[in-house]
Amino acid sequence: MILITGLNGEMGSALVQRLKELDVKNIIGLDIKPIKKSIKSFLTKSYIGDIKDKQLINKIFTENKIKQVYHLAAILSTKAESLPFLSHQINVDGFLNLLYEIQNNNTKVKFFFASSIAVYHLDKNNNVKISEDEFCDPSNMYGCNKLYCERIGSYFSKYSDLMNNLDFRSLRFSGIVSANTLPVGGTSDYAPEMIHNAVQNKSYTCYVNPKSCIPFMVMPDAIDAIITLMNTKRSSLKRNVYHIQAFNPTVQEIYNKLKAHFPNFQLNYDINERRQSLIDCWPSDLDQSAAKKDWGWEPKFNFNKAFDDYLIPYISDYYKMKE
Ligand SMILES: NC(=O)c1ccc[n+]([C@@H]2O[C@H](COP(=O)([O-])OP(=O)(O)OC[C@H]3O[C@@H](n4cnc5c(N)ncnc54)[C@H](O)[C@@H]3O)[C@@H](O)[C@H]2O)c1
Known part of the structure; x- marks a missing residue:
């Protein structure tokens, strides 16, 4: 089964439609709002509820053998600045609820996490091309949340014996x-x-x-990037987290x-x-050589x-x- 969180959002709606076109089956959706009619028929099952709700997340993993997660549910940057504690609960605690259930199951899980260029902070010269490892010093709540989730996802995936079944992959998107x-x-x-x-x-x-x-890109390129990254063999991926732009x-x-x-x-x-x-x-500009080399990123x-x-x-x- 494939779980998409935040399914009702801009990215979730586009992702599920593309997966449907590719004839991918067994998709489950989770969102805090009732699933839109236009995408509901693409789903095997849907859950309406809060990513913060540990019992609900436990129920989803108990009732279904989840092998892939696309974790998109989040509070976005402007709202996160005005509601920083809620932002932490949704963006970080919600993410941890998913990892906790993955840890409790022996099933191997490929996990996609939608991150953001909000993890960067450049004092000046923000028009220099930067790599993924530079300037990761966020000055906003949303960026702090995203960077922390990237780090713990990478940590559990790469270093911790607790979660040998986690294959964590993430893209830092801009607009x-x-x-x-x-x-x-x-x-x-x-x-x-x-x-x-x-x-x-x-x-x-x-x-x-x-x-x-x-940087910006259009939604069809963002969705293609997620699907290509998820379909690339693990051994080709030298990193857990990549940034991309068009x-x-x-x-x-x-x-x-x-x-x-x-x-x-x-x-x-x-x-x-x-x-x-x-x-x-x-x-303003990203050095995308890692994404190009490891999984062939090229916007259309x-x-x-x-x-x-x-x-x-x-x-x-x-x-x-x-x-
Ligand atoms: N769209 C962009 O430009 C952009 C850029 C960078 C990163 N991202 C990331 O991509 C992901 C998807 O973004 P989007 O543009 O589709 O956002 P969106 O706001 O359109 O969708 C987010 C979805 O999450 C759901 N949600 C919010 N709180 C929830 C909760 N507590 N429990 C369950 N569901 C909840 C919302 O109802 C919504 O359907 C997010 O993680 C976002 O941070 C998006």
Whole structure:
């Protein structure tokens, strides 16, 4: 059985659809909210409840022989900053509940953990290409939670005799933009919000300045990356955790691209200091040589293809159909 936590979210919904296309069966979903109708039929079973609930997690592992976990349930970066204790309980304790059950079972489990570039903190020069091992000194709650989970997942997987059955794999994502969903609670939300507003002929007030720059990718590339990483033989993977990106435009460059498609699109600024400081201390560019070498990471969508062939046409169609 395959367990996907946070199934209702942007990534979970896209992942389960892709697994279904690949004819993967025996998928179980867990989310705190009732599973969306559009994806419920792809599941063998679903559980509605809280990742913090130890009894529920025990029930899921007792009732099913779980061989793969895609752990996506989380509080995202902006919300985590305002609710740091709850963020720890969901993002760290929830993760530990899963590891505890894996430890109690003898079954070998391949575990995917969705991490983030929020684990990095660069004081200045955040436009230098960095490797996975540099600047891991998070200055935000979400990044602390993600880095700690990466470390204990790697520790149990590599060093502890308690969990020889755990095969832990993780990707640090930056902003992911999907044509199907609008994100809530992330610090990189300005990019999808700009696109959705431009397509609807609305202006947009951006909370970070025009020079702001972090890596992005589109959802189909993120999902392909997860599936490829999970299908790679363990012996080829030299690391437990990799970071990846596809393109890294500034806010101004995103605006220029949208303006070329929607000449009336107006962008205003009302800077949110906290969100700006998070973006400023995250890297703008990642050295992806490890992911390329170990499991052949290559995004299909660069900046132009992502906007011209995927995001703008699909999001435009979505709003036309709603009219
Ligand atoms: N989307 C991005 O740009 C991005 C970037 C970096 C990392 N990530 C990571 O990828 C994962 C998925 O992100 P997403 O964009 O789909 O987020 P999302 O907010 O759309 O989805 C998260 C899901 O988790 C569920 N959830 C929240 N609290 C829960 C709880 N206590 N118990 C059970 N379920 C709970 C929510 O209901 C939601 O369906 C997260 O771990 C996130 O940190 C996402």
